[in-house]
Amino acid sequence: MKTLHTHVLGFPRIGARRELKTALEAFWRGELDEAALEAAGAALRARHWALQADAGLELVTVGDFAFYDQVASHIQLFGCEPARFGFDEAATPLTRYFAMARGERGGHTDCCAHPHAGQHSGHALDMTKWFDTNYHYLVPEFGPETAFTLAGERLLAEVAEAQALGHRVKATLIGPLTFLWLGTAREDGFDRLSLLEKLLPVYTTLLMRLKAQGVEWVQVDEPILGLDLPQEWRNAFEIAYWLLAQSGARIMLATYFSPLEENLGLACRLPVAGLHVDGVRAAHELTSVCDWLALPKVLSVGIVDGRNIWRTDLDAAIAVLKPLLDKRGELWLAPSCSLLHVPLSLANESALDPEVRSWLAFATEKLSELATLKAALRGAAAPQLVEARAAIASRARSTRVHSDAVAARVQALPGDADRRGAPFAARQVVQRARLRLPAFPTTTIGSFPQTAAIRAARAAFRRGALPLAQYQNAMRAEIAHAVARQEAIGLDVLVHGEAERNDMVEYFGEQLDGFVFTQHGWVQSYGSRCVKPPVLYGDVARPRAMTVDWAVHAQSLSARPVKGMLTGPVTILQWSFVRDDQPRALTALQIALAMRDEVADLQAGAIGIIQIDEPALREGLPLRRARWDDYLAWATRAFRITAGAARDDTQIHTHMCYAEFNDILPQIAALDADVITIETSRSDMALLDGFGKFRYPNEIGPGVYDIHSPAVPGTDAIERLLRKAAQVIPAANLWVNPDCGLKTRGWAETEAALVNMVAAARRMRA
Numbered sequence: 001m002k003t004l005h006t007h008v009l010g011f012p013r014i015g016a017r018r019e020l021k022t023a024l025e026a027f028w029r030g031e032l033d034e035a036a037l038e039a040a041g042a043a044l045r046a047r048h049w050a051l052q053a054d055a056g057l058e059l060v061t062v063g064d065f066a067f068y069d070q071v072a073s074h075i076q077l078f079g080c081e082p083a084r085f086g087f088d089e090a091a092t093p094l095t096r097y098f099a100m101a102r103g104e105r106g107g108h109t110d111c112c113a114h115p116h117a118g119q120h121s122g123h124a125l126d127m128t129k130w131f132d133t134n135y136h137y138l139v140p141e142f143g144p145e146t147a148f149t150l151a152g153e154r155l156l157a158e159v160a161e162a163q164a165l166g167h168r169v170k171a172t173l174i175g176p177l178t179f180l181w182l183g184t185a186r187e188d189g190f191d192r193l194s195l196l197e198k199l200l201p202v203y204t205t206l207l208m209r210l211k212a213q214g215v216e217w218v219q220v221d222e223p224i225l226g227l228d229l230p231q232e233w234r235n236a237f238e239i240a241y242w243l244l245a246q247s248g249a250r251i252m253l254a255t256y257f258s259p260l261e262e263n264l265g266l267a268c269r270l271p272v273a274g275l276h277v278d279g280v281r282a283a284h285e286l287t288s289v290c291d292w293l294a295l296p297k298v299l300s301v302g303i304v305d306g307r308n309i310w311r312t313d314l315d316a317a318i319a320v321l322k323p324l325l326d327k328r329g330e331l332w333l334a335p336s337c338s339l340l341h342v343p344l345s346l347a348n349e350s351a352l353d354p355e356v357r358s359w360l361a362f363a364t365e366k367l368s369e370l371a372t373l374k375a376a377l378r379g380a381a382a383p384q385l386v387e388a389r390a391a392i393a394s395r396a397r398s399t400r401v402h403s404d405a406v407a408a409r410v411q412a413l414p415g416d417a418d419r420r421g422a423p424f425a426a427r428q429v430v431q432r433a434r435l436r437l438p439a440f441p442t443t444t445i446g447s448f449p450q451t452a453a454i455r456a457a458r459a460a461f462r463r464g465a466l467p468l469a470q471y472q473n474a475m476r477a478e479i480a481h482a483v484a485r486q487e488a489i490g491l492d493v494l495v496h497g498e499a500e501r502n503d504m505v506e507y508f509g510e511q512l513d514g515f516v517f518t519q520h521g522w523v524q525s526y527g528s529r530c531v532k533p534p535v536l537y538g539d540v541a542r543p544r545a546m547t548v549d550w551a552v553h554a555q556s557l558s559a560r561p562v563k564g565m566l567t568g569p570v571t572i573l574q575w576s577f578v579r580d581d582q583p584r585a586l587t588a589l590q591i592a593l594a595m596r597d598e599v600a601d602l603q604a605g606a607i608g609i610i611q612i613d614e615p616a617l618r619e620g621l622p623l624r625r626a627r628w629d630d631y632l633a634w635a636t637r638a639f640r641i642t643a644g645a646a647r648d649d650t651q652i653h654t655h656m657c658y659a660e661f662n663d664i665l666p667q668i669a670a671l672d673a674d675v676i677t678i679e680t681s682r683s684d685m686a687l688l689d690g691f692g693k694f695r696y697p698n699e700i701g702p703g704v705y706d707i708h709s710p711a712v713p714g715t716d717a718i719e720r721l722l723r724k725a726a727q728v729i730p731a732a733n734l735w736v737n738p739d740c741g742l743k744t745r746g747w748a749e750t751e752a753a754l755v756n757m758v759a760a761a762r763r764m765r766a
């Protein structure tokens, strides 16, 4: 008799109507007490476990819920809150949790997810990308003094909660090595791995407690097994898991996002009861894993894509799974990774194009796919299989996916489409003659505060309560307001402020052919902040200009140059759900061509400076270094094709707000943007050193203040950073700007900060 089980590695927690966001923000405003927030969390967990049980999952997953972030929850679970917070006895766990997440003053409401290090001892934990996703986790801080204790009872309480609801439980934990890997050393030279010895006993105690509480399996996530690991870290796995095995708990070791490659043998050898592998991104490894993973260890196959929203081709999945099942006699079926990265359900997507909708599966629909696969593999009748087959066939033969015009354009693309006319040095001369900017020109990154009034107007427009013309007038008034305030502040290069954009990526997705967008397809980005990634299903084309009217309106209001503002092809690709039926490189190229036309139209509209944001260029880097070159080649080419429509006297800016540029400086230089603005204030300009050493040839605007904090930077502090920057970058190439856009800030602090920024630039000129 063959054994088949279905499970999930994790489930979305924000709620169908973003109930968690609503509750959290009300709590932070002081309108909800702890008990009410806890009740909101419990209600969401109960609902999400019920969905799992209803889909026939024998074990529900407990431990994937978090009020802000699962890594932060582990910091509390293991009692390693950084001492710098100086928490006193009276602080409740929840108060301490949100202090770590948002800073003691609670200002972490950023757009680009970075902290305000060095400002005060209670500043929030650093936030950074979770592997190659758009989810951000809070970075644990480790030092020689770090101690671990089993401090949090929350996980054990949630287990009891699920059991009381009648569920059998699989608990989930981040593994000890991944937890240490994700952290940062408080001081240079400290080796996080040296903490393993202190950490393991706490894991063992926890595993024993979970077992005693009747938890049948514990899923322990070690996604770092898909990275290029230093040898010491690889070695540590054997010792660590040998020790954890002494707990007697049944461990399902979970890997995802990346092939195991040289760690495949190691992962299969570890003394655990089961191994989960990513059957989507590491499909080619399934046969080896099946051979290497000795029975009676359980193999869990992540056969349903947890990172994308397409229906699974169930026939293809069955063809993969059947031989594995025949060989092993037992198989667990799961999504490839936690479903945190996809929206909750299609159920409320009434406005979605019905044909495209039939091609999709969000988290809840993925649960049904698992059930159908299980039934089909057991040889039971699976009527859903028929419907699924029809949807897959409809997508495969749809004429809407392919456009001859787009294909022809890609085909006919000249080899030099990714080249500007003249080299940078020559462009710089004509741009300076045209723009006549002072030294240390001041500018901002694009967005100004997205006020409650702006969002309310857009919500009313969407509801049908505000006619299009009135909505557009309201946005034009917001733009006029932003332009007037920038002139008053004395900025040199203005922006229109992006009032009309719900999100920098969704906004373009809504206007391009080849995309559909959801009404409720929210995915958590960090804390209570969510994005609604557009769905890119077909060939991309631009039916009409998207930003020109707004930009021209803004430019008509000022004699100073107004920057046109676009999102680059790599970021649109990276922050959308994209088609899986052609290489990402080709999809990026199609987006690049559409955005290229927008560059041309802005230029024709007399916009002299155009910024093409690429904050996700770094995030898109493959997790394995061996794949970097290929990615960087097509990604940077896509950017250059977009920018390539610009004349020599049109100044192209780009913006990136995530750190660790040093690995890819040659490729950043190869973008050949005339000006790049980057986030540097948090690192006290240290990030700029790489650009200096590399002799970065073009102009640079290193961010001079952190936009994630409402704190207003002083003129002296800004001037100090500028002087520091001028030591590594030729002063003639320096711009003055904040770290990132200002959409999550309020006007009062924005205005005060920019006034000081302009003052600092004037001092530099003098």
Ligand SMILES: Nc1nc2c(c(=O)[nH]1)N[C@@H](CNc1ccc(C(=O)N[C@@H](CCC(=O)N[C@@H](CCC(=O)N[C@@H](CCC(=O)O)C(=O)O)C(=O)O)C(=O)O)cc1)CN2
Binding pocket: 110, 111, 112, 113, 134, 450, 452, 455, 456, 458, 459, 501, 502, 503, 504, 505, 506, 525, 526, 528, 529, 530, 531, 532, 575, 744
């Ligand atoms: N896609 C993307 N990824 C990114 C970033 C980014 O800017 N975009 N920045 C980095 C950090 N990530 C971030 C992700 C989200 C937000 C953010 O602020 N999200 C907003 C939603 C933005 C949005 O889509 N707004 C819509 C919908 C707003 C909304 O919720 N409206 C209410 C009604 C509001 C009202 O009546 O006042 C509703 O529909 O219920 C709009 O403005 O139109 C939020 O969660 O609150 C910020 C940073 C990295 N990744």
Ligand SMILES: [Zn+2]
Binding pocket: 112, 445, 615, 655, 656, 657, 739, 740, 741
């Ligand atoms: Zn940014």
